[in-house]
Amino acid sequence: MLKSIFCRKLIGARYYLKGYEAYYGPLNETINYRSARDREGHGTHTASTVAGREVHNTSLLGGFASGTAKGGALLARLAIYKVCWTIPSQSKVLEGTCFDEDMLAAFDDAIADGVHVISISITPYQNIEYTKDGIALGALHAAKKNIVVVASAGNWGPAPSTVINVAPWILTVGASSIDRIFNSPVLLGNGMKIEGQTVTPYKLNTVRPLVYAGDAEAPGTTTNGTTGLCLSGTLSQEIVQGKIVLCLRGNSTNVEKGMEVKRAGGAGFILQNPVDGIGVSVDAHVLPGTAIFSNDSATILNYIRTNKNPTARIVLARTVLGSKQSPFMAAFSSTGPNSLEPNILKPDITAPGLNILAAWSEASSPTRLFSDNRVVKYNVLSGTSMSCPHVAAAAALLKAAHPDWSSAAIRSALMTTSTQTNNVGTPITDAIENPATPFHYGSGHFQPAKAMDPGLVYDSNYTDYLLFLCNYNNTVKNVDPSFTCPTKFTSPSNLNYPTVTASFIKGEVLVYRTVTNVGAEGSVYNLSIETPVGYSVKISPTTLNFVRSGERKTFTITIKPENRVTEDDYAFGSYTWSDGIHSVRSPIVVR
Template sequence: KIIGARYYLKGFEQLYGPLNATEDDRSPRDMDGHGTHTASTVAGRRVPNASAFGGFAEGTASGGAPLARLAIYKACWATPKASKAAGNTCFEADMLAAIDDAIRDGVHVLSISIGTNQPFAFNRDGIAIGALNAVKHNILVACSAGNSGPAPSSLSNLAPWLITVGAGSLDRDFVGPVVLGTGMEIIGKTVTPYNLKKMHPLVYAADVVVPGVHQNETNQCLPGSLTPEKVKGKIVLCMRGSGFKLSKGMEVKRAGGVGLILGNSPANGNEYSYDAHYLPATAVLYDDAIKIHEYIKSTNNPTAIIKQARTVLHTQPAPFMANFTSRGPNALDPYILKPDITAPGLNILAAWSEASSPSKLAFDKRIVKYTIFSGTSMSCPHVAAAAALLKAIHPDWSSAAIRSALMTTAWMKNNKALPITNADGSIATPFSFGSGHFRPTKAADPGLVYDASYEDYLLYLCSHGFSFTNPVFRCPNKPPSALNLNYPSIAIPNLNGTVIVKRTVTNVGGSKSVYFFSAKPPMGVSVKANPSILFFDHIGQKKSFTITVRLGSETTRQGLTKQYVFGWYRWTDGLHLVRSPMAVSFA
């Protein structure tokens, strides 16, 4: 299964000095868990009766491409004197060296679950630079979109030669209800296997803190903040905010509490926190936490019980977009729509390193073979696995063709046949999900693909003012517009009048086929193709067309100034639907 493993730490040690052997291992071994989780998601073999701690998500687990081989390139390391739970640190030099070796080793797909707090210009972005060289060797590079959502323009990995992956949900949930003394049942979510057998007194953390706790932290159950005399034998309602979530449960346990209800703060939105605590515990949304707090204040003897958590399948709606998944528009080039696509990244079960605990916190001594984790780090390897399968089916396809196949066959509906939503129930947009939720089986036969070459990407960089010392390639005096890079989506910022976009498709479907154009234009614009019918008489044939995007009347776009509106266009021959999202803002 694993046919190669290397490690890279020269960049790390240049800043931090020699690696501390108590914090990480000078080898390709995963002492953290993140790498094991993502690698097994890509290519883990089928394992019956796999489950997370406590038996959650039990069933047969499999990576997306279970027969693929793995080559491991460890370029991220434990941050010195920091908790593993806070994440690792990855240096540009180490990542570049890893990508260069992967190219020399002959890999077919690179899965890179690494993001940044802010985007870097392409010539200062180690992943973008390394990936461009990978694309030159026809290696597809899948990257995480980042976990800085739902803020706009929060995306990582924006280069158009990458496939940038957002995170959505599965149709599976982990429900742990809490019942109040009034009989009201409030839905909680948890992967904690412990529960209570009877009602217990219920208190609010801010009412049982020791003196001297900062006023804005009294309800957060930070280490050493609770009074044992007031907590013993009780369930404590704690709020998210500062500190690690598992540490809040440990503080309740230290003070003698028997259970934890973890409430969202307003900043957490409508996304639940799923954690494997050390005592009976469940997490509730902010509005439900307020209801519980109001109940506590309404009676002299508030009580509650945390019931047994269970795995629930076939939940609806699914998928929905994770609150944390980073959003567009593209902060580096608004003419490239990012992210490209979405895959499952919320509460994903996969393998875990036994050198780490499921929480990655120092006090957590539990050892597991599998755990549930969330992030665009988890969605990225789903798409990388699909790319590996497509590479096996179509070994002659370019990395751009594979990306196009995945994007143009993605879907924008959930399992209720309604538009994909955000975690709060609002309608999601391509700035959340890109082309939509991936459908690997459809991608195997996309009909048409939008192809692009290494030279196309160099010309794209020319349009951004970059120059090259490579004597084989020189930027033309008038490079083509970035808008006309042959991308499977269209983004037009500050539309003021008419814009004409050029695209070229390659026939990879039937040898003789006719494709018809249709569109759902963004509100306030018209969208037309010329020609609107494409005739193909052999596989591999290319056809170019233009799309004219024209500003509508003031009435149709009233109140939309500076806002983005969304739509799509597609080609169909009756068998294939080749759909591309559009994002347009008005000047």
């Protein structure tokens, strides 16, 4: 009997490829499985993060991140809807794509199957109208059935306005760090130590000659006007043989660069971090190698240029726990403001997404390189794909604890109880150690235990979302033909959202919010405001008295620019309702 219980973790698995095959033709079954089985690894990783069983003595490649692995919602059951497929490509690494029509078909089935939470670690390349976006449309139909939809914010940060999946009925998740690093420094021949990180198991403890990839490119190779990138087929075996190679970022994946150094006979390589900042996304390279902070590549290059016989040694990596400061925002995590509707703050929240260990498909290598024959049960990956299932797991736990709560209430509970400070008690920073803002983390870093008892929630329903869509060229008829928009539309700022955003203020702006008491009877909440610089914020009333649980109270927020505010300036603040036990915090973003 015990065995049968454990076999019921996975209770459904479907796959969808009509859209894919309509575009690419018959599925290439040498690089795909015509089934719900995971060929690539990404789906296994995210699914196990949500609800994987507890497994002891796990690690990557015999030692990295060793310990007990388990999903966030340990006892939740999984239904899998495979919508992404590997595409025929000239690339040396597995690449995939997902079609809207396949995702919409999966949404339809998931809704009909009665799932409670949908976790979507998929991001389009850009935002499009809500009624033309497959994920947004599918999520809206899920919201109608009170299914919580959690989605990734995208990996195009830190540039502004890169956040994806911005529909207000989706919980959009950014990526931040955890307090674990994989330390593998570089020791230069001049005695300088350069910090680096990797999950590469290969040893290279001897000192080796050091060369810059731009000085080691074979004559006649094509680099498209760039140099030093360790692009496939560009390195000279005569120059690279037995040496450590410094490779710059760009134009190919990190693991492809390592494969090129290995092809040319290199002993190891040093990789410039693909994005600026203190967070390093690690890889299980096919030869000794470590990734360094972006700005440290100039230090190493200067050492190479100023020494006749530059040398280096790569120290074997080790797992280090208790790293300070954590969390900080991953540099790749996409940021606001919302490019589709600037009066809705996105992302909503952040969660661990940098160097996350989770289960892996044994049909794929840890690098996903076709030429890598290693097999692992667990892998370390980075991305908002990794942070999304953390929050989906928390949503599943909330749904189990509060089955009568709406999907909006669950999203609200997670957002209003999040934190904006790190493990040393200072404000969360971005990847270059500047203070992060709501455009990085939304409401903050999630705190699932606190979300279980948020005190108050901001609730919304399907009709509220249709009213929100009325602002966009009356496209609601394309979504729900039975719904008629009112003659006068309300501002998007007035959607009953757990955050407040008011863009392009000219004069005074009045915003309405309603909170529902999900705490004790007789609760009294008092107000505190952190006013955005250059604005005044008044909220009325300043005290909310709740006689019973489930009671609703409405208040108004008046925002007015002052002190020579310029049109392009964003300012950030917050307001918090507190009864002495609960602190219900909402960011304020104004422009």
